[in-house]
Amino acid sequence: MSLFNIFKKTKGQTSEPQSVDSTIDGRTADGSDWVYSDEVRRHFFEPQNFTTKTPADYNGLGMVGSPACGDMMKIWLTIDPKTERIRDFKWQTFGCASAIASTSMLSVMVTENGGRTVDEALQIKPTDIIDRLSGLPDRKIHCSVLGDKALQAAVNDYFRRTRQEQRMKPEGSRVIDRQLNITDKDIEKAVVDGARTLEAVQAKTKVGTGDRGCLAEVEDLIRFYVEKYYG
Amino acid sequence: MFKKEKIKLGPKIRPDRQKVRYFDHAATTYLAPRVVKAMEPYWSEKFGNPSALYAKGREAKAAIDQARAQVAQIFNCSPGEIIFEGSGTESDNHALIGTALANKARGNHIITSTIEHHAVLHALGFLETQGFEVTYLPVDRDGLIKLAELEKAIRPETILVSIMLANNEIGTVQPIKEISAVIKSAGQPIMFHTDACQAAGFYELDVASLGVDLMTVNGSKIYGPKGTGVLYVKKGTAIQPYIHGGGQENGRRAGTENVAGIVGLATALELVQAEKEQENERLLKLRSKLIDGLLKIPKVVLNGHPEKRLPNNVNVTIKDIEGEAMLLHLDEYGIAASTGSACTSGSLEPSHVILALGHPYEMAHGSIRFSLGHSNTAADIDFLLKVFPPIIEKLRAMSPVKLGE
Incomplete structure (x- = not known):
């Protein structure tokens, strides 16, 4: 291997986000990650399907995130109960360009070509949104995850309203590390925030530092979520 | 539909x-155009290494000496108290790490504020891994530290205080003279560093009047070149080098001097101070x-x-x-x-x-x-x-x- 390759980033092997200075005067260490694709720009500057007021005839409402986290999203679905096709997807988003563009793109993907059915819509993965946006910077991937979660929440609401509770996907979480009370959701969040290895997830969550018995399961979960979000 | x-x-x-x-x-x-003009001869014409004895080296050395004198005049200090650095960040790091390590025998406690630039906060974070303890003074709603809290935070083992002159994000200007008075009245030798990078274009930088022992300024906020900084170190202040190597800057900052940058920084500082x-x-x-x-x-x-x-x-x-x-x-x-x-x-x-x-x-x-x-x-x-x-x-x-x- 050439010496120079040491410093090259190979595909699928992205480096951990460095602990770089944040805020106003700081930028990422390498200054990259800053060019959004034209598709992101388009959906950011001309967002599709957003609404300024609550739609009259929706039957599925989903809201995720919070302004404190820096991202918040609210979506309203209008689902045809006979065909289960999503006829309309309206949204509001508080967040950066990636968050706005991701929601806009998701709304297009769900409603294009006459609209997907509920089951088809739930097949959309964060990576599908990112692909349609021609990519997002690594540390903006969580923005697309938010859309995925908002959609699931809105569909759950639709199932609740139509008395199909058995079809709801539970939002609940499972405790993995009993000593520190760390759940699968915490591990998922760590992966979404950029941790791809056990060490990186531990740096964020301390998972398994006391209860080492859970490490095998933690590693399984990391593989699963890395595949899900970055695969 | x-x-x-x-x-x-x-x-x-x-x-x-x-x-x-x-x-x-x-x-x-x-x-500033005048800065560009002042730097211009030092790229290709007067390119010599200031450490060299021949004429090309001496002319570069003379330029640095002159720049040092210019800065010293603005700081109201002697040229020997000026160290040229590679950036404001480097200067902050040198000021904090250099003095903390050199004065470790006297104590291991440092005081700063929660709103310092990361160049200060992260340098102090490093010192915390080296056995130093750091007190982070909170600020009020407007971003000012409270003098009474500073006074309370001082311990027998306190050796250093670092408070920025003006904040880079919200622009709040701290009462440096009053902070200095509190520190000096503690009845023990405590060094006082101020990061004046954001303030350098707007306020007097007279170190005697400010009452500081160390002060950081950089070029890139005052219409000067990036990659330049200057650290004032009051005579008699024990400080270790931060960059090790040759004997430049009186053995306190190694590395062949950035002659054009130093000339640019000094020119820029003169300009903004004259027009402030x-x-x-x-x-x-x-x-x-x-x-x-x-x-x-x-x-x-x-x-x-x-x-x-x-x-x-x-x-x-x-x-x-x-x-x-x-x-x-x-x-x-x-x-x-x-x-x-x-x-x-x-x-x-x-x-x-x-x-x-x-x-x-x-x-x-x-x-x-x-x-x-x-x-x-x-x-x-x-x-x-x-x-x-x-x-x-x-x-x-x-x-x-x-x-x-």
């Missing part, structure tokens, strides 16, 4: 095809105009002290919307500004300064800083105040967040 709502913000013109209005002077500045009264007055008018205009927009809050702030700093939080989205829209109009939102930070953490003021996270995410400088005119402010409100309105229309007034 379903009407599509689209956002219309007028014709979009890429910034590279229109006039850029630069409101980010606290991030960095362009070089006039320029401050001009900037204050622009600042008031901008702040007044922004505060007329509903749900906009000023961050930082209303009066004790840099004449060029405007930092506001626009409630219900996020900073990066604002910046990208402004960029379409050729306007360059900064935000404390997490979305623009590598660590995904919002501004530690806005949070330190006691504001919730959403206030940091929606913060935006306009920092004024040479190129800005009243027409720039008018343009900004014309294009910004519709951007805010559109982003708010898209936002599910509705914070209180």
